[in-house]
Amino acid sequence: MPEYKAPLRDMQFAFYEVLQAEQHYQRIGAEDASRDMVDAILGEGSKFAEEVLSPLNRVGDEQGCKFEDGQVTTPAGFKQAYKQFVEGGWPSLAGETEYGGQGLPESLATVLNEMVSTANWSWGMYPGLSHGAKLTLSKYGSEEQKQTYLSKLTSGEWTGTMCLTEAQCGTDLGLLKTKAEPNADGSFRISGSKIFISAGDHDMTENIVHIVLARLPDAPGGTRGISLFIVPKMSVEDGSTNNVSCGSIEHKMGIHGNATAVLNFDEATGYLIGPENGGLKCMFTFMNFARLGTAMQGVASAELSFQGALAYAQDRLAMRSLAGPKFPEKPADPIIVHPDVRRMLLTQKCIAEGGRVFIYFCAMQGDILHSQASEEEKAEAEALMNVLTPIAKAFLTETGYEAANYGMQIFGGHGYIAEWGMEQIVRDARISMLYEGTTGIQALDLLGRKVLSNRGESLRFVTRIMHRFCRDNETKGMQEFIKPLRKLYKEWGGFTTKLGLKAMRKPEEVGGASVDYLMYSGYVTLAYFWAAIANTAMLALQDNTISKQEKAYYESKIKTARFYYKRILPRTRSHKEIMFSGVKNLMDLDADHFRM
């Protein structure tokens, strides 16, 4: 397993130089987030990620979680690492000050989260999953509920989960069956079985706060009859066991270090949170956040796999460069001389470093939404979030998986062997295209719900920032990026209207075009961020006093942007043609005639 080394220079470049975090924090009134403090947090956080979490990544895969006598045991070292994490005050970074949090912006927690996630995705999910529960409590909890649960989640003393899926339904929550029956004291008896509960049970904390979707008696069928409940693993009153038991944990392709639990609720005591029958709507409020968290897995997979593959490519000898020996004193050249190895490395680099900017940008929109910014600013941030979240989730996990596979590929046969760890990254990454809504679901969300439902209005917020960027940076050097970017975002806007017209005549056309539409959107969005990166680098290079090292750093950014525009962006050509091929070629075949 590659040892994780936090790319601090690159993270700072993305955060401060490309996205100008300092101005951003001033604008939203987050004066606490000074650069010095942030750098200190990043420095300490990276040590924790590198020294404590990274060495446990392979351990987690090898040992997995154990389930014996109804108890889940996490891999050796996981529990101790969590203790350290809590003692370091990390869980409370962006928490509300009223409940023990440090009140820093969420975008800052995102940067910390990147390091934790990349060093050890399975471990990071334990504190990560608490987020949904925290957000639910923060927005819908009573003051008493907040005092009881939110403060413990903020400190990290307890963790939380979101219990949605049941055996018969994941995507289609309208089919869920878990029941909630009222008790005389205002609490409820929750009964049903939930599956695929990430971090659903473990031995790291003494209590776990489950947020459970269930139906009240006589609730309407479908999605309009779902309510939310708080169900603690242990009673907060007397510390007795609630009737929530872990039935088993799943044997999975990857993320072995994280327990994916079947949770059986057998008249467990729960407390209503949020409006009756309004549970699904409440959930959707936080969907963006959870999906952005999963998008991070794409970046994390690309980054970790890139680190491993780059070191190997610089070290492993095979064949000579087609241009003649580059290292004649060695028995063969290191494989980084070969164009196709570089193609794979540069693709990984594009996804990791471009995706990083993409996700930080989204996190900053989240900051704006939770700040004292003007209504207008918030409206823009919300529109950007709405459109960019499904893109980030699906596009970055699809390309992150591709990048992880390239890392294995660069190792040749060794990539397939467990001890190198490259195949673990692929196995771990694979789930990112499935949970928090599959790629297909993100694509429907994007095209159907986020774009077409308001006639492209939200999308125009996205193309508008691209327009402004192109207008404001029309330098000679930037032409190679500005020209194709302008053409693309105009094309994007243009054919969205065309798709909308097609969909009005035949709604199925949305489903036929959606995934190609999403991937196209992803490539264009990432092109925007790579143009912004190149622009930042060009401006920095105007300063003649920078060191040789810094000069090379900025030049590497421009060259990578060029690679992206020349070798990755042309994929839009295929997606465009395919999405306009019409849904008929998909629907023509009778369901019984796929195999005869």
Place this chain on the structure above:
Amino acid sequence: MPEYKAPLRDMQFAFYEVLQAEQHYQRIGAEDASRDMVDAILGEGSKFAEEVLSPLNRVGDEQGCKFEDGQVTTPAGFKQAYKQFVEGGWPSLAGETEYGGQGLPESLATVLNEMVSTANWSWGMYPGLSHGAKLTLSKYGSEEQKQTYLSKLTSGEWTGTMCLTEAQCGTDLGLLKTKAEPNADGSFRISGSKIFISAGDHDMTENIVHIVLARLPDAPGGTRGISLFIVPKMSVEDGSTNNVSCGSIEHKMGIHGNATAVLNFDEATGYLIGPENGGLKCMFTFMNFARLGTAMQGVASAELSFQGALAYAQDRLAMRSLAGPKFPEKPADPIIVHPDVRRMLLTQKCIAEGGRVFIYFCAMQGDILHSQASEEEKAEAEALMNVLTPIAKAFLTETGYEAANYGMQIFGGHGYIAEWGMEQIVRDARISMLYEGTTGIQALDLLGRKVLSNRGESLRFVTRIMHRFCRDNETKGMQEFIKPLRKLYKEWGGFTTKLGLKAMRKPEEVGGASVDYLMYSGYVTLAYFWAAIANTAMLALQDNTISKQEKAYYESKIKTARFYYKRILPRTRSHKEIMFSGVKNLMDLDADHFRM
């Protein structure tokens, strides 16, 4: 794990209807291969694959091979299945009659091999790996060597391996170090360590025949100093143990049921086969065969994953069709109503069923090479083999992996859970892009060695069959396929010349374009086979007397071809643009500046 059901109707369609195997066998004088006999073999073979091998597929993954006290134990049931396989006479199907074989054409063994491979890839590798040893012995062995070894390999009493890779070299065999020192009796003492030896040790047979690459004393350095040796695990003279020991077996991402061995040769007794220092050249003779075998893994992965995903998509309920409920009596529609699920299923179907025809076609070229056909026919067959083999190997494994991933994706979160078996298919499939030469190596082989080295002459054999096909089938119904196919094969030929000119000026351009060139070539080649499939179906539909079921079968082929042309073939647009972007964007970045 999906239970494998041999798609006999589809195999027969590919073999007899599209590729007209009967005429083929008449032409090459293989009268023994009558249709009745072949059908009987397929019927029996499919039973063995479905009833014996398929149930062991998951067992092999779960148990894996064990290595204890220097001994490899295969998963429960593997040994017994192998015994049955030998008793059934299956290994000898295409073996030479002089050494106990049944003398049937290799293409027939390929059809059997498809069933074995799809039912249980890990198991199929044990008899499969014998092929390289058999071919080596058949072509280069002395009569005595053939009597001793080839007859035992043909009957299946023993298995064989190919021992190429060492820790420091896989792709670049010029770096290999294993030594062969002469003994007084004409034999050699072989010393060195080989890794990644598939089926390298096991408990299924009492002996294993290793074909080992090693260097004679004073042999020239690099690839021109490599010779081939036969090294049996047990001495054939006295049954004593030779000094070959299994040092360990690898822990791999997949194919757990097949032992990937480290073999230590410690002055093991070996026998030279083929010319001194000519070993690598001998190896290359059989490369096409081994690579075609790996190409089959792409088809097998797509097929098995398709079978699992199709059943699930017809059964699993979620959401309603965007066109309105299709099954209003059910709580939700089966997911096969959703366009994006169909997109994934149809992609799998295209790769499995089109790839099947592709591989059978290549196998038939192999038949011609080993028949009494005219020199002209053989020259054509050889040119087709040379060009199509790297395409089949890399393109079908890349798209086979994509197809396997779609199978998982259709299962949603359940796809990630081991018990469904869909993730095993992905893990098993992943190695196919690595062994027998990575995708990058196939691409260099195709563009550099097979196409440009003879100025596109071999390629013209391929485009010529497409040209003839288009010319001969200019019906009205076929226009939708003929037109784009004609445009594409002309474009393919045209830009190959352009690439050749670029490469003459700068050899690195080959490496910069090769993988995109290969993928482009793959999509065009598969387009040809899908056009041939559609054409066969259209001709069959002219017969008014066929059953309703048969009519639907042929129509499904035409609809699938249409899907391929509309939704898969446009990928050529991106590959074309990317391969002409030039190698500069890959080479510009200093090797030390990939991460700073």
